Amino acid sequence: MLTKLTGGRVIDPEHGINDVVRDIYIRDGRIVDAPSDGKIDEEIDVRGKIIMSGAIDMHTHIGGGKVNIARTMLPEDHAESLIERTELMRSGCGHAAPSTLTTGYRYAEMGYTAGFEPAVLPINARQAHMEMHDTPIIDKGGYAMLGSDDFLLRMMAANADQDAINNYVAWILTHTQALGLKVVNPGGINAFKFNQRKLDLDEKNTFYDVSPREILQRLSRAVTELGVPHPLHVHGCNLGVPGNKDTTLDTIQGIEGLPMHLTHIQFHSYGTEGDFKFSSGAAEIAEAINRNKNITVDVGQILFGQTVTASGDNMRQFAGAPHAHPNKWVCMDIECDAGCGVVPFKYKDQSFVNALQWMIGLETFLMVDDPWRIFLTTDHPNGAPFTSYPHLIKLLMDKSFRNDMLSTLHPEAQKATHLASIDREYSLYDIATMTRAGAARLLGLADRGHLGVGAAADITVYSDQPDREKMFSSPDYVFKDGNMVVKNGELVKISWGTTHVVKPNYDASIEKSLKSYFDKYHTVKMGNFKISDDEIVDDGRGSLTVQPLKQGGKL
Amino acid sequence: MTDKQSDGIYHDVASPFCGIASDDLVVEVHGNTVTVKENGDPVTRHGFETPLTDLSPRIKGKEVSLDEAVSHIAGLLKNSKQPLIGGMGTDLNGARAAMALADISRATIDSQFSDAAFRNILVLQDSGYMTTTLTEVRNRVDVLLVVGTDIESSFPRFFERVIWPKESMFDQDVESREIIYLGKKPSGDASTSPGGRKAEVIECDDADLPEVISVLRALSNERQIQAETVGGIAVSKLNEIAEKLHTADYGVIAWSGTQLNHDHAEVTIQNICEMIKEINESVRCNGLPLGGKEGDTTVNAVSSWQSGYPMRTSFSRNMPDYDPYMNRGQRMLDEGEVDVLLWVSSFNTEGTPPKTDATTIVLGRSGMTFEQEPEVFIPVGVPGIDHIGRTFRCDSVVSVPLKKLRDSGLPSTYDVLTAVEQAL
Numbered sequence: 001m002l003t004k005l006t007g008g009r010v011i012d013p014e015h016g017i018n019d020v021v022r023d024i025y026i027r028d029g030r031i032v033d034a035p036s037d038g039k040i041d042e043e044i045d046v047r048g049k050i051i052m053s054g055a056i057d058m059h060t061h062i063g064g065g066k067v068n069i070a071r072t073m074l075p076e077d078h079a080e081s082l083i084e085r086t087e088l089m090r091s092g093c094g095h096a097a098p099s100t101l102t103t104g105y106r107y108a109e110m111g112y113t114a115g116f117e118p119a120v121l122p123i124n125a126r127q128a129h130m131e132m133h134d135t136p137i138i139d140k141g142g143y144a145m146l147g148s149d150d151f152l153l154r155m156m157a158a159n160a161d162q163d164a165i166n167n168y169v170a171w172i173l174t175h176t177q178a179l180g181l182k183v184v185n186p187g188g189i190n191a192f193k194f195n196q197r198k199l200d201l202d203e204k205n206t207f208y209d210v211s212p213r214e215i216l217q218r219l220s221r222a223v224t225e226l227g228v229p230h231p232l233h234v235h236g237c238n239l240g241v242p243g244n245k246d247t248t249l250d251t252i253q254g255i256e257g258l259p260m261h262l263t264h265i266q267f268h269s270y271g272t273e274g275d276f277k278f279s280s281g282a283a284e285i286a287e288a289i290n291r292n293k294n295i296t297v298d299v300g301q302i303l304f305g306q307t308v309t310a311s312g313d314n315m316r317q318f319a320g321a322p323h324a325h326p327n328k329w330v331c332m333d334i335e336c337d338a339g340c341g342v343v344p345f346k347y348k349d350q351s352f353v354n355a356l357q358w359m360i361g362l363e364t365f366l367m368v369d370d371p372w373r374i375f376l377t378t379d380h381p382n383g384a385p386f387t388s389y390p391h392l393i394k395l396l397m398d399k400s401f402r403n404d405m406l407s408t409l410h411p412e413a414q415k416a417t418h419l420a421s422i423d424r425e426y427s428l429y430d431i432a433t434m435t436r437a438g439a440a441r442l443l444g445l446a447d448r449g450h451l452g453v454g455a456a457a458d459i460t461v462y463s464d465q466p467d468r469e470k471m472f473s474s475p476d477y478v479f480k481d482g483n484m485v486v487k488n489g490e491l492v493k494i495s496w497g498t499t500h501v502v503k504p505n506y507d508a509s510i511e512k513s514l515k516s517y518f519d520k521y522h523t524v525k526m527g528n529f530k531i532s533d534d535e536i537v538d539d540g541r542g543s544l545t546v547q548p549l550k551q552g553g554k555l
Numbered sequence: 556m557t558d559k560q561s562d563g564i565y566h567d568v569a570s571p572f573c574g575i576a577s578d579d580l581v582v583e584v585h586g587n588t589v590t591v592k593e594n595g596d597p598v599t600r601h602g603f604e605t606p607l608t609d610l611s612p613r614i615k616g617k618e619v620s621l622d623e624a625v626s627h628i629a630g631l632l633k634n635s636k637q638p639l640i641g642g643m644g645t646d647l648n649g650a651r652a653a654m655a656l657a658d659i660s661r662a663t664i665d666s667q668f669s670d671a672a673f674r675n676i677l678v679l680q681d682s683g684y685m686t687t688t689l690t691e692v693r694n695r696v697d698v699l700l701v702v703g704t705d706i707e708s709s710f711p712r713f714f715e716r717v718i719w720p721k722e723s724m725f726d727q728d729v730e731s732r733e734i735i736y737l738g739k740k741p742s743g744d745a746s747t748s749p750g751g752r753k754a755e756v757i758e759c760d761d762a763d764l765p766e767v768i769s770v771l772r773a774l775s776n777e778r779q780i781q782a783e784t785v786g787g788i789a790v791s792k793l794n795e796i797a798e799k800l801h802t803a804d805y806g807v808i809a810w811s812g813t814q815l816n817h818d819h820a821e822v823t824i825q826n827i828c829e830m831i832k833e834i835n836e837s838v839r840c841n842g843l844p845l846g847g848k849e850g851d852t853t854v855n856a857v858s859s860w861q862s863g864y865p866m867r868t869s870f871s872r873n874m875p876d877y878d879p880y881m882n883r884g885q886r887m888l889d890e891g892e893v894d895v896l897l898w899v900s901s902f903n904t905e906g907t908p909p910k911t912d913a914t915t916i917v918l919g920r921s922g923m924t925f926e927q928e929p930e931v932f933i934p935v936g937v938p939g940i941d942h943i944g945r946t947f948r949c950d951s952v953v954s955v956p957l958k959k960l961r962d963s964g965l966p967s968t969y970d971v972l973t974a975v976e977q978a979l
Contacts, residue, residue, distance in 0.1 A: 072676065085658055100861060126954045134860060328681060332841075334691070525579060528569060
């Protein structure tokens with residue numbers, strides 16, 4: 001069947017196309033050339049409407065143990081956003097920690113066609129995939145988390161050569177069915193188990209005598225040398241600590257030009273100036289990002305209201321637990337692999353700190369020049385639920401709206417920012433770059449994030465409304481792999497997306513030392529740790545898409 | 556997840572019958588006979604070796620085809636005003652299918668293990684906790700305090716696998732680990748160290764545990780206690796425990812929600828968990844809730860991610876409504892609120908449904924016997940014996956793949972419930 005979308009205004013940054021009227025043809029889930037015989041099975045008139053590829057959320061906590069702890073922990077949050085079953089949709093709940101089914105539906109209704117879980121603990125990867133398997137419509141994938149796992153730290157303490165570390169990283173990515181590699185508070189989660197309460201970039205783990213800087217270098221080198229497209233995904237040291245901007249600047253310098261993605265940079269851009277000893281470091285951080293082309297970031301914007309923070313960084317979550325709202329929280333040490341911390345939180349616009357966090361996020365968005373290297377996230381649900389993206393887009397695209405909001409916030413915080421004087425407004429092209437083309441390029445998704453011939457037909461069609469929040473809340477049409485899944489803002493079909501992974505080669509000899517490690521120290525056998533391809537396919541509605549490695553990748 | 560099976564020896568087999576889900580079993584399969592050859596214990600041997608008997612579904616005691624049974628169940632659910640899906644002894648995909656069926660049939664869903672599981676879940680929802688997992692304990696624990704629980708009766712291999720490994724990763728002298736029982740005394744010697752050092756046992760009645768734990772927490776916070784004994788235990792003895800927890804490098808406090816079955820045990824658990832948080836102000840200490848056999852952890856996990864809520868969730872309003880008291884399955888049955896009970900118990904022939912006037916449908920392990928023949932009985936496969944599956948361990952972090960060991964021809968719970976859902 002051939003479908004033609006006629007006369008839309010196409011925005012496709014991957015091909016440099018900015019608001020050009022073009023017809024788009026879809027067959028068998030792909031975008032194709034116009035048929036030579038002109039035969040069309042179905043034509044949809046999208047004249048005057050904006051067409052982009054489906055949006056990609058490159059950092060969203062949608063699956064895995066800590067998200068599920070958050071769900072179980074927050075019945076009162078769900079009770080206010082219950083979702084009724086319909087002919088088409090299963091029931092569920094929304095808001096801060098939505099059910100998996102609702103997560104898929106809501107993303108699709110907002111024009112998103114992919115979301116990536118950024119903190120997949122290797123030992124908990126099976127669960128992350130189970131949950132993502134139950135997340136409809138969107139494509140998904142995960143970044144395996146290393147850096148506080150004892151196997152790596154033992155290798156580093158023994159001064160293992162880089163090839164051996166590359167081999168281990170390749171093995172982990174393959175057998176956790178991951179798309180990329182993440183590090184969270186490098187070595188810090190491990191240090192917390194030895195009762196260390198903070199770990200600066202050059203501070204050593206007391207048992208291993210290894211520093212976060214060394215971990216970042218080793219892992220970033222591994223990802224680069226293996227040819228994994230997505231750079232090392234870094235949640236840095238000292239999250240949330242006033243003055244952590246210096247750590248962040250050091251981290252950028254310390255990576256020595258290797259590709260590195262700094263996630264939820266807002267939480268790592270704090271200074272210590274002013275009466276409150278808390279200030280914005282966004283200008284310095286943005287300048288460093290602009291200067292260092294090897295660096296990409298996503299923002300982790302906070303928005304006001306109740307949410308829940310869920311992180312692998314139990315060292316910092318424990319420190320933040322006194323701020324839990326409501327007052328309940330979980331921290332876990334996990335399997336000589338990692339940890340997690342779940343702390344509900346309410347961001348208040350009349351709190352100086354929270355208001356400034358809001359400003360720091362927006363300053364970062366507006367001062368980083370290159371939309372190809374900055375990505376739109378709230379670190380769902382840590383800064384705000386993903387359902388607030390249309391509001392965030394409006395803040396970026398509409399200066400007067402932004403300044404109206406700003407004027408209602410904590411007055412002292414307003415004095416601490418020059419946000420009101422920033423004139424920049426994101427264009428639709430910038431938004432498409434940040435949420436589509438750039439994200440796909442960053443993750444190495446060859447056939448997503450663009451509208452060229454051969455691309456997967458993940459397409460979103462919007463009415464060009466002056467109220468950008470309205471526009472991005474409710475697209476006219478969303479196509480997933482060529483199927484119309486949303487019409488006039490409402491779901492019309494449920495499909496199941498694929499799981500994107502990379503499969504770097506590894507030298508099987510590593511399994512000798514791993515098997516002995518599992519047998520000696522673990523409570524799971526190495527063979528049972530590995531997640532098979534069949535588990536992803538599962539009951540038949542799952543599938544795997546293996547993304548190509550970069551040219552020149554080597555073991 | 557291999558789908559092939561033949562007679563022979565299987566290695567690295569995981570057990571869904573115990574919450575620590577040991578996955579190093581060696582199992583021999585001959586036809587439909589399964590024998591645990593290595594690393595077995597009373598719980599896993601019983602689980603794997605229970606013989607197959609029934610192979611056919613029955614309606615009112617009369618053998619029928621699976622299709623007939625499925626459409627009969629669909630008819631019962633269609634006409635039901637308040638169905639209850641109970642038991643919930645199943646694996647990942649069985650739980651998924653049960654959730655889908657609960658959603659479409661507007662059922663309430665609860666598990667046979669909820670009374671125990673909710674002693675922990677209620678704490679999570681009220682104040683939270685700090686916990687750890689089995690491999691961390693295996694490598695790090697130096698002081699293990701066991702509260703009100705005889706671990707080895709429910710988890711026979713816990714000490715062998717978790718407390719007394721040959722070596723720890725962090726150069727610890729494993730022999731030096733200190734084990735303290737507070738409350739119940741152990742039923743055997745599993746907690747005795749390889750070198751012969753016995754656990755310290757400080758006994759008290761279960762009924763005294765709330766008070767004993769309150770005093771322990773007060774002492775841990777350096778509060779003055781006027782009394783000299785509590786629950787028959789010298790306060791000075793409790794003070795020694797508090798000091799040990801505060802000087803340990805990695806203290807662990809373990810309990811089983813099943814065995815802490817005094818009234819409002821959740822408050823005792825909450826006191827333990829709050830004490831652990833307080834101890835962490837200066838040193839590391841963690842909780843280790845033990846439980847989670849036969850799909851207990853799995854069904855709560857699946858229910859949470861699919862609906863937002865654990866067990867005890869009702870879909871009668873066409874959306875999930877959670878109430879840990881009103882939606883307690885046994886309460887609903889006792890009050891006569893349920894007209895159809897669909898009971899799932901695929902692991903254990905002893906996991907039979909409660910006696911009830913409600914029309915009862917059982918998806919049970921082959922060999923189940925009933926005081927009162929249910930309206931429908933479908934013998935289903937055991938996950939990890941008759942079909943592949945996945946199950947969560949007690950810590951709710953680790954899940955392990957379950958193998959298919961024999962070709963019994965029995966349908967899985969997923970197969971049956973999905974067929975019923977489609978028939979609706």
